[in-house]
Structure formats: structure tokens, C-alpha cells
């Protein structure tokens with residue numbers, strides 16, 4: 001039977017995107033709708049939402065929410081995207097900001113948002129069977145629901161799922177937040193609260209079920225090494241923790257239809273990719289030469305992504321006959337590192353420091369290889385998108401990368417990419433060299449890997465069924 005589901009996220013593609021969370025929140029609902037569920041979404045109404053969407057936003061209602069001693073006005077608006085209603089929590093005071101997440105009052109922003117999510121439900125007469133929360137920004141919702149709302153008939157049967165997209169970002173604040181923002185007495189359940197107020201920890205404690213975005217990451221976070229200080233808690237709740245690998249939106253990412261590509265291609269015409277490669281070389285000022293292997297990277301420039309491994313072998317990379325095309329923003333240290341490299345080797349290395357969805361697709365479509373040497377990777381969408389576009393992934397075996405990329409095996413001829421297991425710069429370099437060796441000496445094998453990647457179904461069909469089964473069994 002169809003369920004009523006409210007998916008709550010701090011970013012949803014195509015309205016606002018800074019990373020994989022938005023992709024997931026944009027694509028999974030479409031598949032759940034196909035399965036017959038009444039799925040609706042809710043997120044903050046940031047000023048960053050593009051104008052052409054803003055024009056389609058309709059007003060629904062307004063109300064006031066309490067955030068500690070504050071009483072704040074909130075508007076509820078909505079927009080329909082692909083037949084799915086996305087509610088938008090409108091507070092100019094809190095969501096008209098330069099940055100989505102880098103605000104000093106982010107604990108207030110997302111407390112206000114979480115309260116508004118629960119407060120709006122009776123007003124729109126939508127009583128979900130399940131509220132599906134995502135990441136620290138929504139971690140308070142299961143707690144508010146159980147502590148403050150469950151006694152009311154309307155809320156008494158609502159269950160919660162809490163999905164961890166990245167355990168590293170927890171939303172940790174000082175203890176003063178308890179009384180000042182959450183309106184909870186300072187002596188409230190000290191064993192639950194701990195030394196800090198940690199939104200993700202509260203989500204894990206209070207949610208009915210906890211998921212993360214790949215089976216391997218679900219195992220890894222139970223260990224001290226990957227647990228980010230919460231492994232003990234996840235172990236207590238391990239019976240309720242599961243991993244469901246992300247899919248990708250195969251309508252939005254489709255090399256045979258994308259308008260942003262220089263040349264469309266499909267599995268049958270995959271050799272046409274080379275037109276994208278040379279056009280990209282031209283666009284980025286690299287040597288225009290179809291025979292030079294090109295490695296793409298599209299990534300947040302953060303420690304998680306294994307960029308220090310590249311830093312260790314910069315000299316070797318410069319002296320390898322390979323082009324490196326990087327698109328990303330973040331940590332200034334890595335911006336400088338790539339910029340210096342690109343200055344020394346302008347025809348060999350390109351770095352674009354921005355968020356650019358069009359260039360991203362052109363890189364997926366033009367690169368021969370796609371490098372993700374992550375220190376840890378909850379799921380990773382880059383490698384899935386790369387394979388969809390026929391770029392062969394080179395990854396470290398961790399989290400979702402381990403679940404989706406299988407290193408080519410010479411004997412069995414199985415595999416869909418290249419991988420290494422230890423977090424070690426020379427292991428990475430060796431794996432890159434191995435990939436280039438095949439590129440030069442056995443191009444038919446690289447073609448085989450490209451075709452395998454392109455042929456595989458990375459859509460949400462299977463994973464949406466896994467979420468459906470979770471909602472049903474909660």
C-alpha cells in the first residue's frame with residue numbers, strides 16, 4: 001500500500017545543490033512516486049534558489065515557531081517539480097544569506113527549520129507515515145517529535161528514518177544551545193546530550209531507523225577509525241542501522257541527451273566521446289591531443305577526498321604523460337596546490353575553482369579516467385556518474401567506492417575500473433600507472449571497461465525498493 005512520506009533535506013536538486021545530498025533528495029522521491037507513494041519534500045527557501053524556480057513558488061500559509069526564547073515568523077511556500085510537491089520554509093531572516101552552511105547561527109537556522117517542519121504538518125493536513133530526515137541539519141526532528149509532539153493524536157503514529165550522508169559533519173554546538181535554542185533544561189538527560197549539543201547524535205538516538213548510503217560505509221562507521229566519535233552509539237543501535245547505496249538520476253545525467261555536452265553519444269556510439277575530450281582540452285587551454293590520457297576530478301576540495309595523496313606525488317604526476325582536469329572548490333590549501341601545478345604545467349593541468357554543473361558533465365564525458373582516492377566515502381556519486389558517461393573510475397576501496405567499483409582482474413577479465421586498498425600515495429600512483437598502461441597497450445580493455453560502466457543500471461530503481469521495504473517494516 002502506498003505510504004505518505006515527507007523527505008526533509010537541507011538541499012534538494014535542482015533547487016539548490018552543494019553536493020551528493022541534493023542529488024539524492026532530488027532523485028529518490030521520483031522513484032518512490034513511481035512505486036505509488038505520496039512523497040513530498042521540504043527544505044529551507046534559500047535566496048540561492050534560481051530565479052526561474054522562484055517565479056513558480058506559491059504561498060501556502062504562515063505561522064510562528066518558538067526557537068528557545070525567540071518567536072519567529074515562518075512562511076510556508078511550495079513548488080512542484082516533476083509532479084512532486086516541495087515545501088519551502090521561508091524565513092528571510094534566516095535563509096537569505098550569502099552561504100548555505102557557513103553561518104555562525106546555523107544551529108538557530110536549522111532548529112527553526114526543524115520546528116517549522118513539524119509545525120506545518122497539521123496546517124497542510126499532511127500526516128506522513130514516515131518522516132525521512134537527512135544529515136545533521138535535520139537531526140533534531142526525531143527528538144522534537146518524540147519529546148514534544150508524540151502526545152498529540154496527529155503525530156502519535158509518525159515514524160522517522162534518519163539517513164547519514166556523511167558522519168563527519170555532525171552539527172556540534174556548545175551546551176548553552178540546550179536552553180537558549182532548543183528550550184530544553186540544561187540538566188536534561190546528560191547521558192543523551194553528552195558534552196556538546198550534537199544534532200547528528202540526537203538524530204541517531206531518537207530516529208526509529210538509521211540508514212547510511214552504502215553497505216560498506218554502514219559497517220565502517222561502527223569502527224573507531226570511521227566512527228567520528230559516534231561509533232559507540234551506532235554500535236548500541238546497530239540492529240537499526242543499514243546501508244542502502246545511492247543511485248543517480250539517469251534522466252538528468254544522460255550522455256545521449258544532455259544539452260551541455262559538445263557531442264552526445266550512447267553505448268553504441270561511445271567512441272564519439274573523443275569529440276568531448278578534444279573540445280574540453282580546447283576549452284580549458286590544454287594540449288589538444290586525443291591520444292593523451294585525461295584524468296578528471298570533480299570534488300569538494302576537502303581532506304576527505306584524498307587530496308593529500310595527490311600532494312605527495314605531485315612531481316610524479318607532472319612527469320607522467322597524462323592530463324589532469326580538476327573542478328572543485330573548498331579548502332584553500334588544495335586550491336593553491338592545484339593552481340600552482342596548473343601554473344607550472346598549463347597545457348597539462350587545469351583547475352576550475354567553482355561550482356559548475358555544465359563543466360562537470362563535460363568533464364565526465366571527456367575524461368578517460370575519473371579519480372576518487374577518498375580517505376572515506378559514504379557512497380560517492382562521482383564514480384557512478386563517471387561510469388554512466390564512460391569514464392573509467394580509479395578509486396580507493398572505501399565505503400560506497402568499494403561497493404560500486406571493482407578493480408579490473410587480468411585473469412578473469414572482470415571489473416569496471418581500477419582500485420587500491422591502502423591509503424597510500426604510491427599505491428594510488430601505481431594504480432594510475434596501471435590504468436594508463438592499459439590505455440596505451442590494451443585500449444580494447446579500456447573500451448570494455450567503458451562499455452561496462454555505461455551499460456550498468458545505476459538508477460534509483462533498486463535502491464528505492466530498499467527504502468520502500470524499510471518504510472514498510474518500520
Ligand code: ADP
Pocket residue numbers: 018019020021023298299300327328329354355356357360379380381382383385
Ligand atoms: P559529496 O556529496 O561528498 O560532495 P558525492 O560524490 O557524493 O560527493 O557527490 C558530489 C556531487 O556534486 C556530484 O554530483 C558531483 O558531480 C557534484 N559536484 C561536486 N563538486 C562540483 C563542482 N565544483 N561543480 C559541479 N558539480 C560538482
